[in-house]
Amino acid sequence: xxxxxxxxSRWEKTLAxxxxxxxxxxxxxxxxxxxxxHFRHNAAYRAFAxxxxxxxxxxxxxxxxxxxxxAFKHADLRSFPEEETIKTFRTSGTTGEGFGQHHFRTxxxxxxxxxxxxxxxGLTRGTLLVLAPHPDEAPHSSLSHMMAxxxxxxxxxxxxxxxxxxxxxxxxxxxxxxxxxxxxxxxxEEMQTLGIRLQLPPGSNALETGGYKGSGRDIARTDLxxxxxxxxxxxxxNIFNEYGMTELSSQFYxxxxxxxxxxxxxxxxxxADPVTLREVAEGETGILLIYDAANVGSxxxxxxxxxxxxxGKAFELLGRDPAALPRGCSRAxxxxxxR
Amino acid sequence: xxxxxxxxxxAQAAAPLGSLxxxxxxxxxxxxxxxxxxxxxxxxxWVTHGEARxxxxxxxxxxxxxxxxxxxxxxxTLISGLILxxxxxxxxPRGGIPEVDDFISRLAxxxxxxxxxxxxxxxxxxxxxxxxxVYGSDETVAALRAKxxxxxxxxxxxxxxxxxxxxxxxxxxxCAGAARDTSLFDxxxxxxxxxxxxxxxxxxxxxxxxxxxxxxxxQYGRLYPRRPLDVAERAEIANLRAxxxxxATGDLRVAIWAGGPELDWTVVYEEDPWFPSSALSxxxxxxxxxEDLAAVLGPHSAHLGAIGLWPCTEELADRFFxxxxxxxxxxxxxxxxxxxxxxxxxxxxxxxxxxxxxxx
Numbered sequence: 001x002x003x004x005x006x007x008x009s010r011w012e013k014t015l016a017x018x019x020x021x022x023x024x025x026x027x028x029x030x031x032x033x034x035x036x037x038h039f040r041h042n043a044a045y046r047a048f049a050x051x052x053x054x055x056x057x058x059x060x061x062x063x064x065x066x067x068x069x070x071a072f073k074h075a076d077l078r079s080f081p082e083e084e085t086i087k088t089f090r091t092s093g094t095t096g097e098g099f100g101q102h103h104f105r106t107x108x109x110x111x112x113x114x115x116x117x118x119x120x121x122g123l124t125r126g127t128l129l130v131l132a133p134h135p136d137e138a139p140h141s142s143l144s145h146m147m148a149x150x151x152x153x154x155x156x157x158x159x160x161x162x163x164x165x166x167x168x169x170x171x172x173x174x175x176x177x178x179x180x181x182x183x184x185x186x187x188x189e190e191m192q193t194l195g196i197r198l199q200l201p202p203g204s205n206a207l208e209t210g211g212y213k214g215s216g217r218d219i220a221r222t223d224l225x226x227x228x229x230x231x232x233x234x235x236x237x238n239i240f241n242e243y244g245m246t247e248l249s250s251q252f253y254x255x256x257x258x259x260x261x262x263x264x265x266x267x268x269x270x271x272a273d274p275v276t277l278r279e280v281a282e283g284e285t286g287i288l289l290i291y292d293a294a295n296v297g298s299x300x301x302x303x304x305x306x307x308x309x310x311x312g313k314a315f316e317l318l319g320r321d322p323a324a325l326p327r328g329c330s331r332a333x334x335x336x337x338x339r
Numbered sequence: 340x341x342x343x344x345x346x347x348x349x350a351q352a353a354a355p356l357g358s359l360x361x362x363x364x365x366x367x368x369x370x371x372x373x374x375x376x377x378x379x380x381x382x383x384x385w386v387t388h389g390e391a392r393x394x395x396x397x398x399x400x401x402x403x404x405x406x407x408x409x410x411x412x413x414x415x416t417l418i419s420g421l422i423l424x425x426x427x428x429x430x431x432p433r434g435g436i437p438e439v440d441d442f443i444s445r446l447a448x449x450x451x452x453x454x455x456x457x458x459x460x461x462x463x464x465x466x467x468x469x470x471x472x473v474y475g476s477d478e479t480v481a482a483l484r485a486k487x488x489x490x491x492x493x494x495x496x497x498x499x500x501x502x503x504x505x506x507x508x509x510x511x512x513x514c515a516g517a518a519r520d521t522s523l524f525d526x527x528x529x530x531x532x533x534x535x536x537x538x539x540x541x542x543x544x545x546x547x548x549x550x551x552x553x554x555x556x557x558q559y560g561r562l563y564p565r566r567p568l569d570v571a572e573r574a575e576i577a578n579l580r581a582x583x584x585x586x587a588t589g590d591l592r593v594a595i596w597a598g599g600p601e602l603d604w605t606v607v608y609e610e611d612p613w614f615p616s617s618a619l620s621x622x623x624x625x626x627x628x629x630e631d632l633a634a635v636l637g638p639h640s641a642h643l644g645a646i647g648l649w650p651c652t653e654e655l656a657d658r659f660f661x662x663x664x665x666x667x668x669x670x671x672x673x674x675x676x677x678x679x680x681x682x683x684x685x686x687x688x689x690x691x692x693x694x695x696x697x698x699x
Contacts, residue, residue: 047589048585051584068578068581068582068585070578070581070582071585074585074586074590075585274570274573274574274576274577274578275577275601275602287577287578303581305574307574
C-alpha cells in the first residue's frame with residue numbers, strides 16, 4: 001500500500017512537472033508506463049485490458065486499450081485507494097446509475113493541465129466572464145471547476161440561473177466569455193427578450209463548450225457563432241470551441257466555426273475505425289479515441305462516443321450523430337448512452 | 340374505375356413486393372375496404388346504412404409525407420390512397436425510396452397518373468390536399484400539423500417502437516421468429532422489436548433465451564445479410580458493444596453476444612428492465628419480464644407500437660392490454676400486419692372518407 005501511494009505521488013509530480021514544461025517527445029515514454037501503473041492498481045482496468053488482449057507491458061502507446069466512456073458509469077476506474085479520494089466529478093445523468101464518475105486523489109495535475117492547456121490553446125487572458133454555474137452551485141461539475149481555475153469567483157455571472165447581462169453592458173475592456181453552447185443560447189434569448197444588442201470592446205472573444213444534451217435544442221455551430229456576432233459583436237473567428245469531458249483531464253481547442261481541434265502535448269486524439277480501432281486515413285471519419293496522460297489517477301485511454309475527421313495531428317469534430325440519419329419512424333438512438 | 344378494378348390493378352403491381360407488403364391480393368384489399376367502410380363497394384354506389392343508404396366520398400387529393408427511409412409506410416399509405424381512388428401527392432425522404440418507384444412503374448397508367456412524387460414538400464401541395472397523412476418523428480408530425488389548415492383531414496403517425504413478451508416457451512420455439520422480427524427491415528420500422536421481455540419460468544431462462552436468440556440471429560443473418568451501415572451507425576453499434584462488453588467482464592447481470600465481422604447482429608442480455616425504444620440495426624435486448632412492466636415503460640407507453648406475444652392468446656393480450664400497444668400478434672409475425680391493421684390504433688381508410696346519406 002505504502003509503495004502504491006509513493007508511486008502514485010511520484011507519478012503526480014512527474015505529470016505536473018511535465019505539463020508545466022511540456023515536451024511532446026515524452027509522450028511515447030510516459031504513456032506505456034502510466035498504462036502499466038494503472039494495470040497494476042486498477043482492477044476494473046486490468047480486467048478490461050486483459051479481455052482486450054493487452055498485457056501490463058506495451059511497446060507502443062497506441063496499443064493501450066481505450067476504455068469506453070460509458071464505463072465510468074458502471075465501474076470504479078480509480079487507480080489509487082478509494083479512501084484517498086479528494087474529489088469526484090460527475091457527468092450530467094438522469095438517474096442514480098445514469099451518471100459517470102471520475103475520481104481524483106489530487107487536483108494538481110488536473111489544474112495544471114487546465115491552465116497550461118488554456119495558454120497553449122491561444123485564448124486571451126483578458127477578464128474572463130463565466131456563464132456556467134460556480135462550483136458552489138455545481139460541486140460535481142468538472143466544467144464549473146475548470147472555469148473556476150481560470151476565472152475569479154466574482155466573474156461567474158450566471159448565479160442562481162440568472163445571467164447578469166448588466167455585467168456585459170458595463171464592460172469597458174476586452175472580455176472573454178466562457179460558457180456552454182446552451183448557456184449562450186439562453187443569453188441570446190434573454191437579450192432578445194430585453195431588446196439588447198451589444199458591441200463588446202475590441203479584442204473580446206468567447207469560448208463555448210458542450211452540446212445541447214437533454215435540452216431538445218440543436219443548432220449548427222455556424223448559426224450559433226453568427227448569433228455571437230449579432231448579439232455581442234464577437235466575430236466568428238474570435239470564438240473558440242472546447243472539447244473536453246468529465247472523463248478526461250485535458251481539453252482540445254478549436255478556433256472559429258470550422259476550426260480544427262488541437263490538444264496539448266500530453267494528450268493525443270486518434271480518429272479510428274469504430275470496429276477495427278485502427279487509425280483512419282487522413283480526411284476519413286471515425287470515432288475519437290483520446291489518450292490523456294493527465295488522467296494520472298484513472299485511465300489514460302478513453303474511447304469517446306464522438307465522431308471526427310482526421311486532419312493531420314488535429315481533428316474536425318462531428319459529434320454524436322452528425323449525419324442526422326433518417327431512422328424510419330424512430331428517434332435518434334442514443335438513449336442507452338444515458339443509462 | 341371501380342374499387343374492385345383498382346384493387347385488381349394494385350394487387351398486380353404489388354405482387355413482386357410480397358415480401359415487403361405481405362399478401363396483397365385484390366380480395367385482401369377489398370376485404371380491407373369492407374372492414375373499414377362496411378361494404379367493399381361503398382365508394383361506388385349507395386349502400387345500406389341503418390335505415391338509410393349512404394355513399395363514401397374519397398378525398399380528392401391526399402398528401403402523404405413519408406420522412407423515414409423504410410419503404411413500408413410509403414407503400415402502405417400510397418396504396419390506401421389508391422384504393423380509395425384519390426389523387427396522391429407523395430413527399431419522400433431525400434434520396435427517394437426505390438421500392439416506391441418500382442411499384443409505381445408497374446401500375447396501370449390510369450392509376451399511376453394519380454400519383455405525384457417529390458422529395459421537397461411544396462406549400463402548394465398542402466394547399467391542394469384534402470387530407471394529409473404524415474409518417475415521421477414526433478417533431479415532424481407536430482411541424483406539419485401546425486402548417487395544415489384546420490379544415491383538412493390530418494393523420495399523424497409519430498415515433499413508435501415495439502417489443503416482444505415471451506410468457507412461456509420451454510423449448511425456445513419462438514426464437515427463430517424473434518430473430519426474424521428483429522432482423523427484417525433492420526429494425527427501422529415501428530413494428531420492429533427493440534427488446535424481448537422473457538418471463539423467468541425457471542432461473543436463468545431469460546439469459547438462455549438470449550443465447551438461443553443469438554444463434555437464430557446468426558442463422559437469419561447468413562440468409563439475409565443486413566444492409567451496409569454508414570460510419571455513424573457503425574460507431575453507435577460498436578460503442579454499444581464496447582460499453583456492454585466492458586460491463587459484462589465484471590457484472591453477471593449483463594451478457595453480450597456479437598456476431599459478424601461487420602457488426603452484423605448484437606444480442607444484449609441485461610437484467611435492468613429499462614425499455615430501449617431507439618433503433619440500432621439488428622441490436623436486440625433480452626430482459627427478464629419485470630413484475631410491473633407498465634411502470635418500466637412509463638412514458639414510452641405512448642410510443643408503443645406492437646407487442647409480439649408467445650404464446651399469442653387473448654388472455655395474455657388482456658393481461659398486457661393496459662400497456663398501450665395497439666397491436667398484439669405472435670412473435671415471428673410482428674412485421675406482417677394484415678391490411679386491416681389499425682396503424683397506431685387508427686383505421687387507415689375510414690378517417691379519410693366523408694359520407695353522403697340518402698334517405699329515399
